[in-house]
Amino acid sequence: MAAPAPARRRRTPAPPAFPHPRLADAFEIYFKDALSERCAGPPKLRQAMRYAALGPGKRVRPLLVLLSCEAVGGDWFHALPAAVAVECVHAFSLVHDDLPAMDDDDYRRGRLTTHRKYGEALGLLAGDALLAFAFEELTMLEGAGVPAPRVLEAVRRLARASGSDDLVGGQALDMAAEGRRVRAADVEAIHTRKTGALMGACLALGAIAGGADPRTVEVLDDAGRLMGLVFQIHDDLLNASSSLSRLGKRAGTDAARGKATYHRAVGEAAALEKEQSLLRSARLILETHCLHPTRLLALLDTLAARER
């Protein structure tokens, strides 16, 4: 397969997974502040929220938001509220997916899941509160100089991406597909909803924060959806082969549970080919529509090059 990234990146010895330390640090500080200073409530609940949201994680979605803002010519700093919002939505979905009524997982990222640590009631409520907080935080884009009508567009996009047609709907389809024979189109529908929609929102929200025109926001949303599909196909392949220490949860859990995965539907070779084809489409959109896509492209390549 052709390596689409510039050769320079490939030669760097043992690169960090997401080589944007300044952005990543700034986000981490801002995120902790948001959840500690601006998010009130009973101490136990806030503890559970912070446990769910601030634990070890790749922070792919916030980086997508910040780098999308940069890619359209904005200052990534202005997109921080949107980055926090999408990470809160992501954390909400993980906490609820892990609950006994859903995937019933005891471990995530190498430690106890939120409901195993704080009890099922607080796990459920922490997820709910993170979803609500995402929208409160997102409105802070206005304070960062984004015009109110554009902030409202961001709210609308995040609500849709989180809701019945996308994130939550994808989880419903995923649960229904468990243990059943699935076709590639079904898996694509699930992955696009569960992962693609929120990654689409990441790029769209970043572009809105960066002052992009509506047409650019729309195509970046499309690119994000493709990236989400790449990410998820890659994740499924990793799950099938990785060790506990690398993935933070037991390898092969998808297969054991009969989860709908792309490679189970089409085979590993076809899944890898699909991944590369999606990657090329996403790259093409970014290269065509962005002023400064370099770091966003690099992140995309990193996502698709995570070690198996």
Added chain:
Amino acid sequence: MAAPAPARRRRTPAPPAFPHPRLADAFEIYFKDALSERCAGPPKLRQAMRYAALGPGKRVRPLLVLLSCEAVGGDWFHALPAAVAVECVHAFSLVHDDLPAMDDDDYRRGRLTTHRKYGEALGLLAGDALLAFAFEELTMLEGAGVPAPRVLEAVRRLARASGSDDLVGGQALDMAAEGRRVRAADVEAIHTRKTGALMGACLALGAIAGGADPRTVEVLDDAGRLMGLVFQIHDDLLNASSSLSRLGKRAGTDAARGKATYHRAVGEAAALEKEQSLLRSARLILETHCLHPTRLLALLDTLAARER
């Protein structure tokens, strides 16, 4: 106790519980449309959402929104998206409160709870999706002519009222208080968060939709919180004495579960007195700050006069 409503209302033979058929009908049509036409996703999930949201209910919160809009001189029609949004948040909170990890209720409003009807996973997801949809729907205030910065304020207020410091936080405190000896102040804190905050948001959002100035929005939020406390103290008293047929769930369930109720903390007489005192404060705010409070005041009286 003094009857604060005009004598005319009292004399009406067998008045309907919420005597605003035109508003109530308009809301019902708009609400069904919103959940059927504008809310996409897998059929089973949408069914569960509609079951949770569109079942028999008093629609107190939507009426508060619409009548608050009218009270500040606006056309209640413009506030319909906000009325849908708060009712979705309310439905979300009921579905999640009923889950086995929380109150573990099998019946609500005389029929099976959502998770008992559709399974626990879909119950959980329907609640999540209703919360997300609330924010999508709320942004439609912009299309109803409300300036974008004011719509953003509405989003911020609804997110806060739904989140860790209010609705969800109140539920966390309520769970923690179960079976423990509670003081009046603790119960007030729980009721103000669980019920008061969202009712405060109802009045605030209605006022925003009606074009009220920020100061009026703020005091109406306060009045709504007081009304929420009235409503909840009254509800607790009803629960202690009502029959299954009237309440739609088993009477005395709060006591059996050791729920934190105001009358358990201070006795029934003091609870009734507190209710009347709160009622007077709320009336005073509405009479002082609203141009056309008549129907909003009547609704307030109806809430506090529900039969035991």
